[in-house]
Amino acid sequence: EVQLVESGGGLVQPGRSLRLSCAASGFTFDDYAMHWVRQAPGKGLEWVSGISWNSGSIGYADSVKGRFTISRDNAKNSLYLQMNSLRAEDTALYYCAKDLEMATMVYAFDIWGQGTMVTVSS
């Protein structure tokens, strides 16, 4: 079964850091680009960041550029998101998502995890 399981969310004060993880199984992880997509409470979806299969191509939304860092460890079938200088507006459910196509990065998402909640509040 293809599965993505996020972890690492929680309550954090503004200005602090948090690291999210996503464990992948059921597919050849290093064949696919991976992404983080977030959803603020009661709001729509916002793409946050994506990384190609070999980490050679990385992109960020303007809202997180310079504060968030995406990475992956293909040996561990894992995706990460290091979030620094967190703000109240970063409060959201963070989803890990698999890119639709193999060996490229098309920015469409065919498999999603269940998400991990990040709350930024003092």
Add this chain to the structure above:
Amino acid sequence: VIWMTQSPSLLSASTGDRVIISCRMSQGISSYLAWYQQKPGKAPELLIYAASTLQSGVPSRFSGSGSGTDFTLTISCLQSEDFATYYCQQYYSFPPTFGQGTKVEIK
């Protein structure tokens, strides 16, 4: 950034109805459009990509059409499990962007 206008925001319908959701782009995106379904408390699920290609396992009552700037998602015969929120998403240009969503509720 490509902006997307999804309409309507809220759609009240009955089981068996034919439902059409629209998504309009601020500029042409060829056919680089996906549709997702999200049920309360669940992650989004991919329904359609490349504007009209049905994702594996998705019922055939779902269909997508359009190219350029205007797209539609059609549910031919609404079932009880289809009451959810639907999002369009363009992946033609960076950054990928989503529509604001259409909630399909029971009439």
